[in-house]
Amino acid sequence: xxxxxxxxxxxxxxxxxxxxxxxxxxxxxxxxxxxxxxxxxxxxxxxxxxxxxxxxxxxxxxxxxxxxxxxxxxxxxxx
Numbered sequence: 001x002x003x004x005x006x007x008x009x010x011x012x013x014x015x016x017x018x019x020x021x022x023x024x025x026x027x028x029x030x031x032x033x034x035x036x037x038x039x040x041x042x043x044x045x046x047x048x049x050x051x052x053x054x055x056x057x058x059x060x061x062x063x064x065x066x067x068x069x070x071x072x073x074x075x076x077x078x079x
Contacts, residue, residue, distance in 0.1 A: 041054070
């Protein structure tokens with residue numbers, strides 16, 4: 001729930017938990033883990049995070065490029 005007194009029903013943030021079981025994680029009963037995490041997504045690698053759209057995959061533009069892109073979207077001339 002969102003912190004009280006903010007007049008919002010939901011938080012604008014998502015949670016992310018990283019748990020490493022090392023080599024033991026391969027022996028986990030994934031069916032039981034998924035059942036316990038109802039409504040959550042269980043991924044086992046960075047590639048799965050990328051495929052699920054949970055982490056950015058595109059290269060981030062530098063500040064000048066981001067400003068130029070914002071200005072172009074707003075219809076301003078860049079200079």
